[in-house]
Amino acid sequence: MKQFICFILMLVLFISCSSFIEKSDGLQSDTIQQSIKEAYCNYKEQTVSIFMKGNSWIISNVFVDGKVIAIDEQKSIPYSIYGDWFIITRTSEQKIIVSINENLTGKVRKLQVVLADRNFYTYTTIKQETVGDVNL
Numbered sequence: 001m002k003q004f005i006c007f008i009l010m011l012v013l014f015i016s017c018s019s020f021i022e023k024s025d026g027l028q029s030d031t032i033q034q035s036i037k038e039a040y041c042n043y044k045e046q047t048v049s050i051f052m053k054g055n056s057w058i059i060s061n062v063f064v065d066g067k068v069i070a071i072d073e074q075k076s077i078p079y080s081i082y083g084d085w086f087i088i089t090r091t092s093e094q095k096i097i098v099s100i101n102e103n104l105t106g107k108v109r110k111l112q113v114v115l116a117d118r119n120f121y122t123y124t125t126i127k128q129e130t131v132g133d134v135n136l
Contacts, residue, residue: 062081
């Protein structure tokens with residue numbers, strides 16, 4: 001009987017131990033894998049679609065011309081983040097659509113969408129030129 005109990009305990013101990021250990025600290029591999037890291041747009045109104053291979057990410061920050069803007073908690077999909085000249089919409093677990101208005105301001109616009117999955121962060125930068133601007 002003692003051998004049987006020892007066998008069961010060893011079996012439980014062996015099964016509960018795994019060689020796969022998920023990293024909780026340090027560098028994590030890219031679990032988001034977005035399709036676009038940078039997009040350059042002319043001054044016209046347009047949309048940019050960004051696809052991800054991962055699906056457990058969130059939009060952690062949005063920067064407009066280098067300044068962070070407040071975003072609400074994202075509870076359900078779809079949801080949208082509204083700015084003065086853009087709308088960021090997460091349409092599914094693996095897709096974001098960024099709609100930008102026509103740029104008649106005379107200044108180049110820059111939008112950064114920061115994505116996070118646990119301790120991995122990445123971002124997509126969208127630069128929009130203004131009327132008469134040929135180089136960003």
